Structures are given as C-alpha cells and as structure tokens.
Amino acid sequence: MKGENKLNNxxxxxxxxxxxxxxxxxCTGEIGPPxxxxxxxxxxxxxxxxxxxxxVNFTDNQTxxxxxxxxxxxxxxxxxxxMEPTLQVVCRDRNRLAIQSxxxxxxxxxxxxxxxxxxxxQAFGNHPGCKGVYDVDxxxxxxxxxxxxxxxxxxxxxxxKVAPKFFIGCAVNPxxxxxxxxxxxMEKKIRAGADFVQTQCIxxxxxxxxxxxxxxxxxxxxxxxxxxxxxxxxxPRMARYMQTxxxxxxxxxxxxxxxxxxxxxxxxxxxxxxxxxxxxxKIEGVHGVHIMAVAWEEIVPTIVEKAGxxxxxxx
Amino acid sequence: MxxxxxxxxxxxxxxxxxxxxxLVAGCYGCVTVCLAGGEKEVGIxxxxxxxxxxKEDNPIEVLEQTVERQCDAEYLEKFRDNIAQVEAxxxxxxxxxxQYLAEKYPKTPVFPGVNTLFLGANIDVGKWxxxxxxxxxxxxxxxxxxxxxxxxxxxxxxxxxxGSQYGKCEVSKDVPxxxxxxxxxxxxxxxxxxxxxxxxxxxWLRAKGPRTLVREDLTLER
Numbered sequence: 001m002k003g004e005n006k007l008n009n010x011x012x013x014x015x016x017x018x019x020x021x022x023x024x025x026x027c028t029g030e031i032g033p034p035x036x037x038x039x040x041x042x043x044x045x046x047x048x049x050x051x052x053x054x055x056v057n058f059t060d061n062q063t064x065x066x067x068x069x070x071x072x073x074x075x076x077x078x079x080x081x082x083m084e085p086t087l088q089v090v091c092r093d094r095n096r097l098a099i100q101s102x103x104x105x106x107x108x109x110x111x112x113x114x115x116x117x118x119x120x121x122q123a124f125g126n127h128p129g130c131k132g133v134y135d136v137d138x139x140x141x142x143x144x145x146x147x148x149x150x151x152x153x154x155x156x157x158x159x160x161k162v163a164p165k166f167f168i169g170c171a172v173n174p175x176x177x178x179x180x181x182x183x184x185x186m187e188k189k190i191r192a193g194a195d196f197v198q199t200q201c202i203x204x205x206x207x208x209x210x211x212x213x214x215x216x217x218x219x220x221x222x223x224x225x226x227x228x229x230x231x232x233x234x235x236p237r238m239a240r241y242m243q244t245x246x247x248x249x250x251x252x253x254x255x256x257x258x259x260x261x262x263x264x265x266x267x268x269x270x271x272x273x274x275x276x277x278x279x280x281x282k283i284e285g286v287h288g289v290h291i292m293a294v295a296w297e298e299i300v301p302t303i304v305e306k307a308g309x310x311x312x313x314x315x
Numbered sequence: 316m317x318x319x320x321x322x323x324x325x326x327x328x329x330x331x332x333x334x335x336x337x338l339v340a341g342c343y344g345c346v347t348v349c350l351a352g353g354e355k356e357v358g359i360x361x362x363x364x365x366x367x368x369x370k371e372d373n374p375i376e377v378l379e380q381t382v383e384r385q386c387d388a389e390y391l392e393k394f395r396d397n398i399a400q401v402e403a404x405x406x407x408x409x410x411x412x413x414q415y416l417a418e419k420y421p422k423t424p425v426f427p428g429v430n431t432l433f434l435g436a437n438i439d440v441g442k443w444x445x446x447x448x449x450x451x452x453x454x455x456x457x458x459x460x461x462x463x464x465x466x467x468x469x470x471x472x473x474x475x476x477x478g479s480q481y482g483k484c485e486v487s488k489d490v491p492x493x494x495x496x497x498x499x500x501x502x503x504x505x506x507x508x509x510x511x512x513x514x515x516x517x518x519w520l521r522a523k524g525p526r527t528l529v530r531e532d533l534t535l536e537r
Contacts, residue, residue: 118476139473140516173477185474247485248478
C-alpha cells in the first residue's frame, strides 16, 4: 500500500493517513478520558506523547463508564497541544441522528480520524440499568461515514453541503469467536468503507500471526491499513485476570509467565511490548502499531523510544 | 407467547391497601401457559391477599375470575358484573390485557399483578427465553432463523461484536452469543455466504408513534 500515488490521493489528509500512505510504520497512542470534568490527566499524557505518536485515540465511555466525552478530549488535544486525535465513536450511546451531528461538529473543528466501534455493553459499566441505543452497528456506522465522505449524503440520503471527510477506522478482534468469521467481518468492514484497522490488543502473538495468515490469504492487507493493537500490562495479576475474566481477549501463557517470572514486572511489560512491536514489524500486512496503555498512559513515550520508532515522520 | 411473572406480593398489597373489596382478574392466554396469571395463579394471589389482610386485622373481600383473553373486548365483557361490585381490580394478564381492561372499565382502578417481560418460548421446565422483539421487519431469512435483534445483546445486524468468545455473549457466561448461534446454523445449512451481506441501518418503524395495523380487507367487511 506504499507509494506516491496514495499520498496524492488522500481521503481525509490526516497525519495518520499520510504516515500510512507514505509507507511509514505508524505508531499511535491512546488516552482514556477521566471520570471528571477536568483536563489535567489528558494534558499531562498528551505532553508526554507529543512528537512520539502519529495520533492519539480518545475512548468513548470505555467499558460503559461515564467519562469526559471523547470529542471534548479530542478538541483539547487539537487546540491546546496541536496534536492529532482519533475520535472513537461507539454505537451504544447515540443514535444515527446524534452520531452524524457530533461528527459534523468534530470535522468542523478539525478532527480527521474516526474509529467506529460497537462499544462495550452497558451491563459492564456504572449505569447497568440504562437503555443501550445500538440504533446502528459498527459496520453501518462505517458505511454512514463513507456515504458522507464519498457521496456527500447523510444516512437518510439527504445532501450534506459541506460533508465531513474522515479517515475511517474500525476495530478487528482476532481473539474473539467465531474465529473463522473474524476475517469475513473484517472484509465487510473494509467493503463498508474502513480505511484503517486497529486490532484488539494482542496478548497472544501466535494467534495474531495465524489471523494475519488468513487476512493475507484474502488479500485484505492490500485493501486496508492494519495497525496492531498492543497493551503493556504492568502486573502479572492483571494479565491472569485478562486471561480468564475479560470476554473477547486471549492472553498466552508465555505472556503471563514472562510477567510472573520477571523481577520487575513493569520493566518486563515494556520489554514485552517492544518485542511485540518488533514482531509486528516483520509480519507482512501490518502497517503500524496502536499502543493502548490503559491506566498507564505515561509509559507510551518510553516504549516508542526504546522500540526505535523515533523520530516520527512529519509532513 | 408473551412471558410474564407475578409481581412480589408486597407490591400488590401496597396497591390494594386502601380497598376493602377487589377482583383478581386472570387470563387463559399466554399468562396461563407461562404460569403467571391463569386461574390457578388467580386463586393463589387471592388467598395471599386475604391472609395478609386478615393478619393485619384489616380484612378484604377478594373476588376471582378468569376469562379467555383480556386482550379481546368480547371476553372483557364477562367481567362486568364482578367489576360493578368491587373498588379495584388486580389484573394478572400481560400489559396489553391490563391496559385493555382498564380502558373498558374507566371508573374502576386497575392494577398490574404481573410484570410483562418479553416475547419468548418455554424452552425447559420453568425456563423461558426471549426470541422476538416485534421489530416489524423480520430478517430471519438472512440469519438462519435466529433473530439477531432479540438474541444479540446489542441487536447487531452484521455479525458478532468483539466480545463473543467460546460461544458466549460478553454480557454473561450464561448467555449464548446470538451471532455464534447464527454462524453455527448457517454453517450447518451451507449458507455461510449469507453473512457477507452488509445489512444497512434498520428502519425501526417508529415514525408513526405507537404502531397500529389496519387491514382494509377486513375493515371493509364491516
């Protein structure tokens, strides 16, 4: 997916798109907005990631817990720090009317990357009695963004005079079931309009490699940019918990044991992540990494630096 | 069928606290089949109310009557004599029956004795499961006869979310993933290709407010 041609033919023109289109190995970070009405942590983590990542994801009420809005956090990054956000949008909390409206505002403000997700079920969060919306699913959401961008039309078919032109992202989970369906689903997302993929965090590299075999067999890596999701896990206990207690995650024994055997698990967490980045760089069809350091955002710059991903390309 | 369950007795006692003479109204339809509001359950609830009130030294007279269907005006007529004698009614019909009963007897307060839960099937002794959400635009032809609206916790139309694992839904290990069921069924039918279709955003058919059905072929006959 390399070459001048791609750079001259950008869909949204975001920094992330340029990095990927120019054939560089992309590197993105993620910040989970706080459960409070302030930007303190966002500012702190953003400063740390400045110049170290190509874009920063802002999660949208992740695990169905009320948090500062992802668009609000994304704007902070844009205006205060001059960095590029990737706005995560889940289908759980808004209908197609609210989502399209939010995205008009997001684009008008300068947001260019959007990641479309189903969203964790409301049962996980701190308002389990709420009514989940799920008016559209993530694939339909992707198609709505594509229709706005490429046809200048809302979902209903009406014209949008100044239509948002987003670089459209989707998630892919190689660790969920039915495994064989995951590639079919990824292809549907691409056909619906996804330009880039960020995978669920890879804590089982063999399974991911097996998944990528299937992806290449279908030629999907030539139709979409694939960024491998990586998560530094700082405690062996957390790794074991994710191995058994989090639906849709697979954690390999090797991953758990490396943390358990380490004298300094935090240091080992960084080492594992760096190893995984290097393995991802060798997998044909992986175009970048997305580092999700949940509740450990400050470690991202260290990982990026030690993995030899600096300096980041500029355009 | 419509699946319902009896409200806790405390809630019902609270509703009927101001009254000395009431009717417990049952239904021989769905609530009889799901053992929530048929003749037998009417008898049980009536006894519970009488006992609780006589224990409090505040006796109450409770009439009992069950009709074929409370969602049908013809059968609701049968309640007329009893309702004329009482101060209030506790209906053990589904939410539809309760409302229709209240509509037909506007001068008498009607209270719900059950919680109406879902449209489902009796899959085992004492176990019912939701199967349909009455969306009004059936997609079962595309999904191997298993409904993604009712059986996927997120009502997804284009396949399982990333929370599906080992055949279970992310919501609970006791809940099968609806899309895993669909996948397995389509595989068995040799129709996995159907999963490749991108189903567009659904019309939830709410544009006209509460839904109605008018069949002119039938209305013209009147």
